[in-house]
Amino acid sequence: MAAALRNVTTYDLKLAAPLALGFVVFFITPLVILLALSFQADPQGSHYGLTQYVNFLGDRFSLGVLGSTLWLGVKVTALTLLLGYPVAWLHQRAPSWAKGTIMLLVLLPLLTSVVVRTFAWVVILGRQGIVNASLAGLGLIDTPLKLLYTESGVVIALAQVQMPLMVLPLITALSRIDPNLADASSVLGSGHWRTFRKVILPLSLPGIVAGCLLTYAAAITAFITQSLIGGGQMLFMPMYIYQQASTLQNWPFAAAISIVFLVAVLVVVSIFNALGRLSRGYTNA
Amino acid sequence: MLLTRRNLMQTALTLGAMHAFPGLTWAQARPLVFATFTGSWEEAHKAVLVPAFRKAAGNADMVLDPMLSVDQIAKVNAAKNNPPIDVMLHDPGPALQAVAQGLVEPYPVDKSAHYKDLIPAAQEPSGPAPFFQVVGLTYNPETVKTPPTSWADLWKPEFKGRVGITNLNSTLGTGFMVELAKMHGGSESNIDPAFKAIEALRPSLAAVAANPGQLATLFQQGQIDISPGNFNAIQILKARGVPVEWVAPKEGAIAFKTTIHIVKNSPNRELAFKLIEAALSPEVQAILMEEPYLIVPTNTKVAMKGEIAKALAKDHADLEKKFVFQDWAKINEQRAAWIERFNREIRV
Numbered sequence: 001m002a003a004a005l006r007n008v009t010t011y012d013l014k015l016a017a018p019l020a021l022g023f024v025v026f027f028i029t030p031l032v033i034l035l036a037l038s039f040q041a042d043p044q045g046s047h048y049g050l051t052q053y054v055n056f057l058g059d060r061f062s063l064g065v066l067g068s069t070l071w072l073g074v075k076v077t078a079l080t081l082l083l084g085y086p087v088a089w090l091h092q093r094a095p096s097w098a099k100g101t102i103m104l105l106v107l108l109p110l111l112t113s114v115v116v117r118t119f120a121w122v123v124i125l126g127r128q129g130i131v132n133a134s135l136a137g138l139g140l141i142d143t144p145l146k147l148l149y150t151e152s153g154v155v156i157a158l159a160q161v162q163m164p165l166m167v168l169p170l171i172t173a174l175s176r177i178d179p180n181l182a183d184a185s186s187v188l189g190s191g192h193w194r195t196f197r198k199v200i201l202p203l204s205l206p207g208i209v210a211g212c213l214l215t216y217a218a219a220i221t222a223f224i225t226q227s228l229i230g231g232g233q234m235l236f237m238p239m240y241i242y243q244q245a246s247t248l249q250n251w252p253f254a255a256a257i258s259i260v261f262l263v264a265v266l267v268v269v270s271i272f273n274a275l276g277r278l279s280r281g282y283t284n285a
Numbered sequence: 286m287l288l289t290r291r292n293l294m295q296t297a298l299t300l301g302a303m304h305a306f307p308g309l310t311w312a313q314a315r316p317l318v319f320a321t322f323t324g325s326w327e328e329a330h331k332a333v334l335v336p337a338f339r340k341a342a343g344n345a346d347m348v349l350d351p352m353l354s355v356d357q358i359a360k361v362n363a364a365k366n367n368p369p370i371d372v373m374l375h376d377p378g379p380a381l382q383a384v385a386q387g388l389v390e391p392y393p394v395d396k397s398a399h400y401k402d403l404i405p406a407a408q409e410p411s412g413p414a415p416f417f418q419v420v421g422l423t424y425n426p427e428t429v430k431t432p433p434t435s436w437a438d439l440w441k442p443e444f445k446g447r448v449g450i451t452n453l454n455s456t457l458g459t460g461f462m463v464e465l466a467k468m469h470g471g472s473e474s475n476i477d478p479a480f481k482a483i484e485a486l487r488p489s490l491a492a493v494a495a496n497p498g499q500l501a502t503l504f505q506q507g508q509i510d511i512s513p514g515n516f517n518a519i520q521i522l523k524a525r526g527v528p529v530e531w532v533a534p535k536e537g538a539i540a541f542k543t544t545i546h547i548v549k550n551s552p553n554r555e556l557a558f559k560l561i562e563a564a565l566s567p568e569v570q571a572i573l574m575e576e577p578y579l580i581v582p583t584n585t586k587v588a589m590k591g592e593i594a595k596a597l598a599k600d601h602a603d604l605e606k607k608f609v610f611q612d613w614a615k616i617n618e619q620r621a622a623w624i625e626r627f628n629r630e631i632r633v
Binding site: 061119122123126146148149227228230231232237239243245246247248250 | 353355356358507
């Protein structure tokens with residue numbers, strides 16, 4: 001009697017009900033309200049239409065803000081990957097006592113608040129900050145460089161602040177690679193560089209994609225770091241939304257910007273996901 | 286009693302439950318909620334205003350819930366019939382918005398003991414002004430040897446790359462722009478000259494801060510040497526040992542009324558009135574005028590003393606002469622357009 005046996009490989013979906021309920025009440029509902037709000041033609045809600053979207057999409061300034069925000073994410077993600085990969089690689093190769101230390105160093109930033117980490121960068125990048133003081137001390141510059149309130153400052157600070165999001169998936173991906181593969185590759189005559197390019201890098205692709213996805217999403221929405229390091233002149237989407245919703249009380253336009261931003265991010269995320277699927281195919285091949 | 290694991294757990298759970306469900310211990314309606322501003326405002330209100338209110342209201346419960354003006358409006362707007370806030374505190378711009386959106390109960394002027402003692406500019410029937418904020422010039426005395434005397438000094442060549450301003454999201458930034466417009470022949474309804482002036486200021490700008498609080502950080506980091514600044518914010522920095530000084534420019538310091546309002550449909554109207562009365566009373570205003578708060582009093586029964594008398598005005602008549610008040614009803618009409626224009630034009 002096969003029917004009497006409980007199938008232990010499937011799980012009751014009811015277990016997910018509390019989370020699903022929370023998801024519906026606290027995420028789906030507000031999102032629907034946001035969408036409805038974005039179709040109001042004016043803040044009073046006297047009539048509905050696509051006015052807000054036309055205003056945003058027909059405006060080169062607004063599109064510029066969206067573009068620069070998405071581009072900021074790309075730059076931060078690239079820098080984080082460049083700096084984070086060696087750390088993950090080091091972790092993978094280190095003796096076990098050092099592994100714990102590296103892991104602690106990677107996790108340490110997560111234990112302090114983003115505001116504190118960002119303020120540290122204000123101190124580092126300032127005119128009398130560590131960077132300018134050391135450069136001046138070495139006699140390399142006469143007048144302090146402007147680092148704070150510049151886009152490069154924002155990219156550097158965001159890359160550090162979001163670093164754990166990149167390094168942790170990379171460590172996971174790298175530690176799943178069988179160390180024998182690298183040995184086999186060198187026995188077969190490959191140098192270190194070729195082994196890295198042909199074996200390690202392809203096998204760690206899922207980790208790279210996951211890390212990039214997390215870093216990207218965190219970087220473009222990082223309201224605090226963007227405004228503290230970027231200042232009042234650099235306008236990115238989170239600040240644009242805040243300005244419209246809070247200072248100007250123009251909720252419909254703010255809602256429309258949020259939806260446009262959400263869609264743009266979803267597009268980027270699906271590109272990452274497609275890359276991730278490709279990379280899985282690559283790994284299994 | 287032995288401290289066993291079991292009764293420790295029990296106590297912890299009970300305390301936890303009381304925290305999670307405050308209704309267990311709180312049978313009556315919610316306490317009075319006063320949405321003050323964050324930072325030094327909250328500190329001053331917690332230390333002086335709350336005790337004074339408790340004394341006047343027979344130890345009634347009250348909660349300080351500090352947040353920005355715009356957030357107060359958003360929260361009350363989201364629940365007009367059962368507002369989560371009883372007393373709001375507003376800068377002039379948001380105050381007019383709140384009144385226009387019908388979120389404010391008119392102040393019971395006839396019942397008030399202190400209303401008639403306020404200086405005329407502070408007597409607002411929609412909500413009186415217990416405090417002023419004053420904007421003048423802030424500078425670093427270590428790098429700026431001759432103290433500035435006029436807004437026009439910001440354009441001096443020696444301050445090239447050393448000037449800080451804020452964008453128009455803040456009352457300070459907007460008020461400063463209006464003052465610039467007035468200096469160059471404009472007004473609250475003609476802001477063009479201010480934008481031209483800022484354009485000319487661009488080579489001097491070291492930073493455009495996202496909010497006035499950031500200006501403080503920028504002074505601390507030596508990123509800027511001179512900027513428009515709020516008198517109170519600078520006193521706090523000074524007290525922490527940062528080399529900053531504040532002067533009123535000869536054109537007159539910009540003064541903003543900070544008004545206090547009873548929220549419409551508040552369930553605690555009586556207590557809200559008592560809190561506002563306490564804020565208007567000469568006793569509270571006299572203490573708030575002293576170090577470290579240095580809040581400008583609006584009650585004429587309070588004699589100006591100390592740093593305020595020295596840096597701002599020796600009495601209330603002097604104050605009305607030296608302060609510049611702006612027409613925020615006119616400013617609000619076009620503020621959205623100005624913010625938009627600032628976004629577009631003042632880019633680096």
